[in-house]
């Protein structure tokens with residue numbers, strides 16, 4: 671008897687011209703309320719071995735802020751640049767997210783700050799952290815990596831960062847509320863311990879915040895109201911590093927891992943998972959060009975997925991194609 675298998679595969683949209691956009695190091699991706707793709711990139715600045723001293727103080731202030739527009743609004747179908755902003759503000763862009771009102775929230779690892787930018791305002795509406803001053807108290811971050819804003823409470827979640835190991839929560843007007851997390855002790859990483867909390871995604875339907883725990887190669891999720899650990903999602907296929915995570919309503923979780931260390935076998939790729947079970951449903955890699963350091967991933971409800979790469983200086987678009995497979999039983 672013939673059985674039709676409804677099977678979804680994530681494949682690169684090879685006709686999307688966005689892979690040819692002239693970008694700097696792509697650090698952050700987000701979708702705005704109109705489902706446009708928004709790209710946060712570093713223009714002519716790069717993060718390399720000389721960017722920071724051993725106390726995480728940025729060493730290249732002499733370059734001045736990036737003069738190019740670091741925030742580009744891209745038409746999701748033809749990759750046209752619809753709008754661009756964010757020049758003369760940032761030194762080393764990192765995370766980007768967009769709240770339900772369309773405000774841009776970004777982190778800068780050189781400034782050690784988080785910015786709220788209104789779509790039509792030149793001046794930032796809110797700045798958290800002290801410019802160029804790394805630290806780990808309520809007023810200082812150390813290379814903060816990402817920011818997410820709860821659509822219900824308006825609370826601000828910051829993953830802090832390369833040189834801290836915590837999630838910090840602020841009220842909508844920037845008052846410190848709470849923090850959780852600690853650095854990973856020797857041996858097996860415990861719940862609530864981080865080795866670079868690198869990317870955040872809210873899971874509003876389940877009241878959770880999930881974190882790409884980069885150096886522990888895993889995703890950790892927490893109750894967003896209390897910071898209580900709820901679960902870990904980890905697969906051998908992730909390899910050593912898990913860079914970014916993105917949830918879409920309906921229960922799908924997307925992620926990208928890091929390039930394999932010498933001798934490791936787990937390839938660099940994208941993952942589509944069932945949030946409830948944690949199981950991997952599909953993996954994906956580009957057809958054109960290759961992943962070099964996939965750094966952020968964002969997905970829309972119709973399972974369109976974008977991946978930004980900080981070394982390839984490229985953004986790829988992937989879509990979910992339905993393969994009808996015939997099999998006889």
Ligand SMILES: O=C(N[C@@H](O)C(=O)O)c1ccccc1
Pocket residue numbers: 695697717718719764965980
């Ligand atoms: O991870 C690194 N960078 C990327 O995540 C990034 O560019 O955001 C990095 C680490 C050490 C030295 C230089 C760069």
